[in-house]
Amino acid sequence: MNKNEQSANQEAVFGIIPMISRERTHGFWAIAAVTIVYSMAPWCFTQGGAIISVIGLKAALTNTLGVIVLFSIIYLLAVIIPAREGIDTWIYQRACFGYKGIVVIWFVAIFATWGWEAILTGIHGTSISALYTIATGNVLPDSWIPWLGATCVIVGFIIALMGPNVITKVSYIVIPGIIIACIVLFVFVFKNYSWSELMSMEAVAPISDNFRENYMVATEWNLAFVCAWYTVIGVIPRLGKTERGSYWGFMTGFGVVYALIACVGAFGALAVSDMTGVYSNDPSIWFSEMGGGLAILSMICLICSNISIMAVAMYSLSVSTKAVLPNWSYRKILIAWSIWVLFLNFTGVVMNYYSVFLSVIGFIGGPTVIIILVDYFLIRKQRISIRDMFEQEAKNAYYYTKGFNVLGYVALLAGTVAYFLVYDPINAVARMEIFNFTTGTGLSCLVAGLVYGFGAMIPSVKTYLLRDMEAKKN
Amino acid sequence: MQSEQNKSFKELLNEELEARIEEIESPGYEYIPRLTKADYLGMVVTAAICVVIIIVGVV
Numbered sequence: 382m383n384k385n386e387q388s389a390n391q392e393a394v395f396g397i398i399p400m401i402s403r404e405r406t407h408g409f410w411a412i413a414a415v416t417i418v419y420s421m422a423p424w425c426f427t428q429g430g431a432i433i434s435v436i437g438l439k440a441a442l443t444n445t446l447g448v449i450v451l452f453s454i455i456y457l458l459a460v461i462i463p464a465r466e467g468i469d470t471w472i473y474q475r476a477c478f479g480y481k482g483i484v485v486i487w488f489v490a491i492f493a494t495w496g497w498e499a500i501l502t503g504i505h506g507t508s509i510s511a512l513y514t515i516a517t518g519n520v521l522p523d524s525w526i527p528w529l530g531a532t533c534v535i536v537g538f539i540i541a542l543m544g545p546n547v548i549t550k551v552s553y554i555v556i557p558g559i560i561i562a563c564i565v566l567f568v569f570v571f572k573n574y575s576w577s578e579l580m581s582m583e584a585v586a587p588i589s590d591n592f593r594e595n596y597m598v599a600t601e602w603n604l605a606f607v608c609a610w611y612t613v614i615g616v617i618p619r620l621g622k623t624e625r626g627s628y629w630g631f632m633t634g635f636g637v638v639y640a641l642i643a644c645v646g647a648f649g650a651l652a653v654s655d656m657t658g659v660y661s662n663d664p665s666i667w668f669s670e671m672g673g674g675l676a677i678l679s680m681i682c683l684i685c686s687n688i689s690i691m692a693v694a695m696y697s698l699s700v701s702t703k704a705v706l707p708n709w710s711y712r713k714i715l716i717a718w719s720i721w722v723l724f725l726n727f728t729g730v731v732m733n734y735y736s737v738f739l740s741v742i743g744f745i746g747g748p749t750v751i752i753i754l755v756d757y758f759l760i761r762k763q764r765i766s767i768r769d770m771f772e773q774e775a776k777n778a779y780y781y782t783k784g785f786n787v788l789g790y791v792a793l794l795a796g797t798v799a800y801f802l803v804y805d806p807i808n809a810v811a812r813m814e815i816f817n818f819t820t821g822t823g824l825s826c827l828v829a830g831l832v833y834g835f836g837a838m839i840p841s842v843k844t845y846l847l848r849d850m851e852a853k854k855n
Numbered sequence: 856m857q858s859e860q861n862k863s864f865k866e867l868l869n870e871e872l873e874a875r876i877e878e879i880e881s882p883g884y885e886y887i888p889r890l891t892k893a894d895y896l897g898m899v900v901t902a903a904i905c906v907v908i909i910i911v912g913v914v
Contacts, residue, residue: 390864398871401878402887443912451905454898465886467879596913623888632901707864767879771872 388544389711393703399767400467400619407617409626415617416634418552421559421642422690423664423683424500428606429646430662431735433654435595435809438582441647444596446640448603453636456607457628459750462757463615464627470615470753471701472770476849477749477756477833478793480773481784486793487705490745491698494612495718496738498534498694499725503732504665505687506530508680511669515677527727534726537691538719541699542712548696551689558686559642562664565679566649569671574652582651585660588809593817598809601820605739606643608746608822610635613697662735695719740806743822748796748829752789755830756846760837766849778849788836788846796829 407415432441462473474483506526514520521529540551570579587595614631621627646664653667654660661667665683668676699714706714725731731738757763769778781787803813804821811817815824836842844851878884 390867393864394868394871397868399875399879401875402885405887440912443908447905447909447912451902451909454902454905461890465889467875621887624890625888625894628890628894629897703864707868768876771876 412630425642426646430650449640502530508665540692541695558682605743611746792833796825800825
């Protein structure tokens, strides 16, 4: 077994086992630092760019900051479970969906999660193409961009193969890279516009004439944006020394900083669009339209950040996959995920259908986390059987029906149906008036939580769910 | 080679798991400090600030 395979094995074991209280290493600042690094990804710019397409800048900034932080207050309560119990939320969800049931959800969620990396490849390709144009004066054909984007996957793959030490060093590039890009955007924006001019800027491409409909679509996108953390929400809190440090550390990085970077994206996209007439939610397009030395520097920063984040994602998601597919080698998993990202890159589906991609993230990541919260805080009253989380025989509490928690699936299905009943993600429009009060993700969370909570009040269902308590009594 | 890798992974996992579960299930196990009322108050205040920000954006 080579060194990296051993390392991946150790990481996968480390990711599965419960962390004991005395092993905890991360206080508030350490957790905040890690989550800030995670949240400083170039796709935050893409989100801000998408929001200002439907609402003006004042509404976009307040919606992005207010809605993302407000929803994070509830969503990130899920952090308390891995912090307290020492297990990843993927392990905890065996209680919500069953041992086998959670594997199915994991696959759907993780396939969707790679969409964020496909956004990186898009930004990467256009950045290199723009740099080439600035350097030579020639324009590369559009057909070259996916091939240039593919280099991000290939270099990320090579770095991920080198193992965790190299990846850690490479990840240090992300923060200065994104900070430089943010500063350049701000300098450009405030050099050319006053605050009052910015606040009066209208949406670039509103979906409807009705402000409220546009506003609620933006709200839907921001709620879904928070749900992007679903797959990684349980990793870091296991290291937290206190619940307070874990929760507020996450709120700082995944809530506040995440929203602020998206706000910078909104500034950049709208200012560039207003000045040049070119609208895009791709930050490399903004920088190429700005021109000049600072824009070149920003694009180089974006390219480096893209590669760093790609390498970190490849490593962490492959180690996470190893925990679910222990028979696969680390290298084999890396290759499989690289092929998937390359497929997303060459088809361009995520960049071209960003709102559809966000809806996939929203209807998976929203209701599932609400089901987790209802299950842990309301139904189990914060008491679980840690042994049953890991022993997967039919006699164990979370085996349910052949490895599937039927109520968990019914609740998730109900949430998904509610989502598509009220919202059409392909055209990004409401299907029913209720969307303008709840949004799609909001309603799907509400429905899934209510179905799970009320379902658990039926005596036979309660017995079905709480076999862990019976086992403890015996 | 492949089966050796699997064995190593599973062995490593089972050894670690059993020891930790026993420790967590032991009566003297101490959990990390929980959230307090101040944290929940902080959440309410943060939520109120967010609501104000949202309202400011639409009026």
